[in-house]
Amino acid sequence: MFNLILFGPPGSGKGTQSDLLVSKYGLVHLSTGNLLRSEIADKTPLGIEAKNFMDKGQLVPDEVVIGMIDNCLELHKDAGGFLFDGFPRTANQAKALDKLLELKRTAIHSVLALEVTEEELVKRLLERGKTSGRSDDTNEAVIRNRFAVYQNETAPVAEHYKAQHKFKAIPGEGTVADISAALGEQIDKVLE
Ligand code: B4P
Incomplete structure (x- = not known):
């Protein structure tokens, strides 16, 4: 089993790269952003609660997303591995994920972090907002709030995995193909 976390700020390309990596390595893609957006589209009680937070950036x-991930791990019991995209986003989520995987006698093998400047991130998110219909991408103040949340709450997740010697930063600017190749090179090293 091989379990990978794709880490990075909003708009760094986690979703874009995940789509390429899951098919190449036969992993199950678990994107908490996609799961939450699907709950919102279905107007479930969880989706209605989540929308209030996501619209504000x-x-x-934690308990909502951790519960969602727990359900998905159960649902895909026989998976050859998982790619976690946008999760964990807080130190508590990281600790909870370690415990959930330990119960399944496995662990995170690698955390790859996409590094992109804030200027480029704002540009990408506003561009995506023109067509995505995502309320959190159209307003620059909400986008800036997402970066502040990332600095305060998500950046500590990197320390959690650095302490476990599983963390590697990858430049996230350039063509999608070049970034994908750099991620693949790093994964192949871990799989060796
Ligand atoms: P997410 O859905 O995780 O989305 P994201 O961080 O905005 O985007 P991502 O990094 O995947 O960027 P993408 O590839 O799409 O989160 C949305 C919200 O959900 C959060 O703010 C939060 O409220 C909630 N949430 C999710 N997970 C949570 C959790 N665990 N706990 C609590 N809340 C949670 O790329 C962005 C754009 O850049 C795209 O338009 C793409 O085409 C473009 N792009 C990609 N690569 C490029 C490249 N190399 N060059 C140029 N453009 C590129």
């Missing part, structure tokens, strides 16, 4: 409460 805030994180959805």
